[in-house]
Amino acid sequence: MNKISKFLFLISACLLSFFSCKKDDTSSSNNSGNTTNSGAYVLLIENGAQSLSIGSNLNYSAVLIKSNGEVMPATGVTWTTSDQKIASISANGAINTSATGAITVNASVTVGGKTYTASVPLVISTPSVFAVAPSAIIWGLNDGPLQLEPIYFGMGSPNFSYASDKTNIASVSSSGLVSFNAIGNCEITVTASGLNGSPEIIVPVMVVGAPAVPLPVTKVVITPSTKDVFRGETIQFTAKAYNSNNVEVSTPIQWKVLEAELASINDNGLFTANQIGSVSVQAIAQGMIGQAEVVINPDTIVSVEPIYVSIAAGESQQFSAKVYKINRANKNLVEITPTPAITWEIPSFGVSIFDIGTVDNSGKVTLKQSAMPGMQTFVVAHVGNSETIEPGVGTIMVGISEPCNCGANNPTVKSISVPQSNIGLSFGSQQQIEATALDANQSPVADANIVFCSDNEAVVAVDNTGMLSATGMGSAKITICVGNIKTTVNVTVSF
Numbered sequence: 001m002n003k004i005s006k007f008l009f010l011i012s013a014c015l016l017s018f019f020s021c022k023k024d025d026t027s028s029s030n031n032s033g034n035t036t037n038s039g040a041y042v043l044l045i046e047n048g049a050q051s052l053s054i055g056s057n058l059n060y061s062a063v064l065i066k067s068n069g070e071v072m073p074a075t076g077v078t079w080t081t082s083d084q085k086i087a088s089i090s091a092n093g094a095i096n097t098s099a100t101g102a103i104t105v106n107a108s109v110t111v112g113g114k115t116y117t118a119s120v121p122l123v124i125s126t127p128s129v130f131a132v133a134p135s136a137i138i139w140g141l142n143d144g145p146l147q148l149e150p151i152y153f154g155m156g157s158p159n160f161s162y163a164s165d166k167t168n169i170a171s172v173s174s175s176g177l178v179s180f181n182a183i184g185n186c187e188i189t190v191t192a193s194g195l196n197g198s199p200e201i202i203v204p205v206m207v208v209g210a211p212a213v214p215l216p217v218t219k220v221v222i223t224p225s226t227k228d229v230f231r232g233e234t235i236q237f238t239a240k241a242y243n244s245n246n247v248e249v250s251t252p253i254q255w256k257v258l259e260a261e262l263a264s265i266n267d268n269g270l271f272t273a274n275q276i277g278s279v280s281v282q283a284i285a286q287g288m289i290g291q292a293e294v295v296i297n298p299d300t301i302v303s304v305e306p307i308y309v310s311i312a313a314g315e316s317q318q319f320s321a322k323v324y325k326i327n328r329a330n331k332n333l334v335e336i337t338p339t340p341a342i343t344w345e346i347p348s349f350g351v352s353i354f355d356i357g358t359v360d361n362s363g364k365v366t367l368k369q370s371a372m373p374g375m376q377t378f379v380v381a382h383v384g385n386s387e388t389i390e391p392g393v394g395t396i397m398v399g400i401s402e403p404c405n406c407g408a409n410n411p412t413v414k415s416i417s418v419p420q421s422n423i424g425l426s427f428g429s430q431q432q433i434e435a436t437a438l439d440a441n442q443s444p445v446a447d448a449n450i451v452f453c454s455d456n457e458a459v460v461a462v463d464n465t466g467m468l469s470a471t472g473m474g475s476a477k478i479t480i481c482v483g484n485i486k487t488t489v490n491v492t493v494s495f
Contacts, residue, residue, distance in 0.1 A: 040067055042211045043074060043116035045107055048291060049136035049206065050122045052097055054354070060093035062107045062118065069216040069286035080106045086124055097124045102187055102204040121185065121204035126354075127347075127378045127393050128199055129307050130158065132190045133226055133293055137205045139170075139180050140219060142246070148176035148203065149226065150190060151295070158192040165189070170205045180207045195308060199395065210244055217241045217251060220290030222283050228295040229273045230328055231388065237269035239283035239290055254284040262296060276390060300325050300336070302381045302392030306494075310458040310474035312399035313371040317475065319344070319363040319394050321381040343382045356398065371398045399456025399476065406451050409483030413437045413448050416480055416487045423491045425460070425470040433466035433489060435480045453479040460491045 041064045052058060062074040079089040086101040095105065101124055108117045121136050130152035139146060150160045162172040166186035172178045178188065188203040211218055222239045229235060239253045255265045258280040265271045271281060273296040283290045303322050311317045321342045324333040344363050348355040356371035357379075365379050374397065381392040417436045425431060437448030452462045456476035461469045468478070470493040478489040 040213065041065065041111060041114075041116055042213050042215060042287075043107060043109055043118040044287060044289075045105065045118050045120045046289065047105075047120065048289060049120055049134070049138045049204070050105075051135035052095075052122065052124055054097050054100055054124050054126055056097055058095045060089065060095060060105060060107070062093075062109070063287060064109070064111065064116070065213075065215060065287035067213050067215065071287040074107070074109050077107050077109045081122075082106070087122065095122070100124050100126060102202050104185065104206070119206070121206045123202055123204045125201070126376060127380075127395075128201055129195060129393065129395055130192050130199065130201070132201050132203055133295075135201075135203060137178070137203060139178075139205070139207055141180055141183055141207055141209050143180070143219070145180070146178045148172070148178060148188070148190065150176070150192070152192065152195075158194040161191045161193060163189045163191075164205075169207055178205070180205075183207050183209050199308065214244055215286070215288070216243060217249060217286040217288045218244045220253075220283050220285050220288050222281065222290045222292040225292045226294070227292070228297055230297050230326075231273050231276060231299065233273050235271040235273075235294065237265070237271055237281060237283070237292065239269065239285070241285040241288065251285045256282045256284070258282065263294065276388065297326065298388055298390035299328075300383070300386075300389040301333070302342070302383060302390065304379065304381050304392035304394040306394060306473055308395045308397070308473055310397040310399050310456055310472050311365070311367050312401065312456040312475070312477060313367050313373070314369040315399075315456075315475060315477070316364055316366040317396070319359075319365060319379055319381070321363065321392055323383060323389070340383045343384065345380050345382070346377055347380060357396065365396060367396070367398060373398050373400045397458060397474075399474070400458050401453070401455045402457075404451070404453035404455075404479050404481070406453075406479075406481035406483055406486065407449055410437070410445065410448055410485075412439050412445050413482045413485050414440045415442075416450070416482065416485060418480060418487060418489055421489055423468070423489060425468065425491060425493045427470050427473060427493055429470050431468045433462070433468060433478065433480065435466055435487075437482050437485075448482050451479075451481050453481070455479070459493050 046061045062077050064072050064074045079093050081087050081089050082103045086099045086103050087097045089095050103122050104119045105122050106119045123136050133149045162176050164172050169182050169184040169186040170180050172188050186205050190201045192199050219242050227235050241249050241251050243249050255269050257263050257265050262275045262277045263273050263279045276296050276298040279294045281292045301324050305320050309317050323336045344359045346357050346359050356377050357367040359365045359379050376397050379394045383389045415438045435450050437445040439445050452466045454460050454462045454476050459472045459474040460476035461471050475492045480487050
């Protein structure tokens with residue numbers, strides 16, 4: 001991919017939302033083998049596979065498709081989710097997210113004494129320094145493989161690896177090519193090695209079979225399936241409809257975009273990009289929906305450093321930002337100097353557990369003492385309120401540590417001497433702390449049992465001899481103690 005297509009800021013209004021070309025949410029979509037679906041209708045969840053940011057909302061809807069292809073509203077639908085701790089759904093299909101994870105959204109409706117059901121995958125995530133398209137998948141068992149596309153722009157050159165938790169349902173190659181092997185649900189984990197913290201993204205996969213009821217159209221395929229453009233540019237989409245025998249059929253195609261505030265499309269499939277963001281394009285034929293994704297690139301982007309850092313609760317980290325103009329001709333980046341005024345924020349997404357830090361006007365982040373170890377939050381850098389400049393994001397993890405047991409007091413030890421109170425390490429390196437316990441005369445105490453502890457083991461680990469190992473990016477405080485006699489060394493890890 002070119003430089004700009006590797007950039008994406010994953011935050012509420014700019015999450016990737018990619019749907020497979022097959023949206024036949026029928027009896028096989030819920031993978032239950034429930035024969036109550038057999039009959040004159042197929043129930044279809046119109047939203048398809050979805051990826052949302054935590055704290056965001058979405059209204060789900062469903063339709064019934066008759067065996068002759070006629071589409072009718074589905075009234076009296078019962079909505080549920082597979083895990084209400086992650087997301088709940090109201091009686092009218094309004095989803096409310098509260099935690100991260102992959103779930104399914106389920107719909108059922110009874111018509112003429114028969115119950116019809118459908119399910120679609122939904123992943124709830126927080127912003128990340130990279131993205132994957134598609135971010136959620138519904139795919140036909142016999143529709144061939146699908147290529148996953150990691151999207152990243154920033155410092156470093158990450159290597160992406162892929163793993164499926166159920167290879168019997170969907171397997172994935174080392175290059176991200178997904179093969180669909182059996183009806184069912186699974187998750188594919190994409191890891192960006194080489195980026196600080198080796199961040200991961202989960203892509204939920206639902207493999208479906210043919211509808212329980214023969215339909216005139218069982219799938220719609222859009223070309224191209226993904227595309228990245230600049231604001232103001234256009235794309236010509238085409239679509240083909242297929243029946244249950246995988247034979248193309250001639251039928252009218254209806255075009256629409258789900259994010260009408262970002263883009264438009266005419267009756268012939270000509271797409272126009274109006275604002276930056278991620279847009280889902282739908283082609284609808286006799287109730288069946290095919291969907292493609294368009295990433296509308298900004299003219300200017302903000303890059304935040306560090307991209308990822310681990311900070312102990314109560315500690316601080318200084319972030320910086322640079323602004324780059326994108327050359328439309330070659331898609332290279334040129335830094336804008338002097339740097340425009342930056343506005344910093346830490347979004348909480350309306351969820352209290354993410355409200356773990358503050359940031360000042362200079363980009364200095366301070367975590368709260370109550371921040372839970374292992375939690376993540378994000379610092380965002382904006383240039384004013386411009387809708388044409390993509391904000392930058394840095395990921396922050398709360399440091400993980402164990403309680404420091406300094407042992408029993410040694411009455412002879414009055415102080416501890418270390419040669420440096422501040423140490424800078426490069427990622428992956430080691431350094432020995434030379435600590436000496438001293439008596440009242442400043443002479444070494446031979447039998448002192450010196451203890452070493454790190455308050456952020458995700459950044460710096462320390463063994464019982466005082467050997468430091470730089471395991472991540474960020475800062476850590478090393479406590480060196482004998483009973484109640486203590487001193488500290490501040491360690492910063494960078495590339």
